[in-house]
Amino acid sequence: MKEYYDRRAPEYDATTYELMQADPAAATDEAALTAFVESLPARVLDVGCGTGWLTRLLRGRVVGVDWSESMLAIAGTRRPDAVFVLAEVPPLPFPSDSFDRVFSSHVYSHVADEAVRKHFVAEAFRVARELVLVEQAPVPGRPAESWETRPLSDGSEHQVFKRYLTAAALADEIGGEIVLDSPTFVAARAER
Ligand SMILES: C[S@@+](CC[C@H](N)C(=O)[O-])C[C@H]1O[C@@H](n2cnc3c(N)ncnc32)[C@H](O)[C@@H]1O
Numbered sequence: 001m002k003e004y005y006d007r008r009a010p011e012y013d014a015t016t017y018e019l020m021q022a023d024p025a026a027a028t029d030e031a032a033l034t035a036f037v038e039s040l041p042a043r044v045l046d047v048g049c050g051t052g053w054l055t056r057l058l059r060g061r062v063v064g065v066d067w068s069e070s071m072l073a074i075a076g077t078r079r080p081d082a083v084f085v086l087a088e089v090p091p092l093p094f095p096s097d098s099f100d101r102v103f104s105s106h107v108y109s110h111v112a113d114e115a116v117r118k119h120f121v122a123e124a125f126r127v128a129r130e131l132v133l134v135e136q137a138p139v140p141g142r143p144a145e146s147w148e149t150r151p152l153s154d155g156s157e158h159q160v161f162k163r164y165l166t167a168a169a170l171a172d173e174i175g176g177e178i179v180l181d182s183p184t185f186v187a188a189r190a191e192r
Contacts, residue, residue, distance in 0.1 A: 001110065007154060029184035036134075038059070045092070045103070046062060049065065051071055055078065092123045131176070143164075167186035
């Protein structure tokens with residue numbers, strides 16, 4: 001999946017958030033997600049920050065971590081005051097309690113192994129007291145979890161694991177509460 005994200009970086013925003021902004025039906029959900037992310041002030045670690053589309057909205061002292069150099073290159077231009085770290089997670093390459101909040105969008109749902117998901121959450125609570133996860137809402141007709149075939153504009157195809165969780169299921173899984181529940185995006189927060 002790393003190669004997929006490396007190659008997808010230049011086209012990522014155009015095929016996700018920008019696509020939603022151009023569609024009146026989807027723009028409301030994109031705007032709700034923007035407002036939600038902007039409301040999160042703290043020392044924040046953005047895990048799997050990607051191109052920094054949402055990282056740019058985070059207030060306070062921001063650190064982003066991602067395993068894709070090409071994603072981080074874009075994120076760095078979008079949020080020049082943030083620190084970006086190249087690493088595969090988990091584990092998180094930071095000392096315990098170095099942040100107030102871990103924010104992570106559209107990463108947890110790509111972790112196929114339950115033990116790794118537990119490690120992901122445990123690491124979040126080691127480095128911060130609060131975890132906020134944003135994910136894509138279930139899509140009618142799509143399996144709740146599967147390996148999806150994802151094409152890129154260069155003609156390549158990639159197998160990407162994806163789970164779709166309701167807001168309630170996401171909140172339950174991390175032992176927290178629902179903080180966003182729109183037709184397109186869900187988010188949950190939990191404290192250790
Ligand atoms: C679907 S994108 C989401 C990007 C961004 N958070 C957003 O919401 O637009 C997933 C991101 O997580 C990164 N990623 C996936 N698995 C990772 C891992 N094990 N360690 C570090 N980064 C990872 C990918 O490189 C990619 O940038």
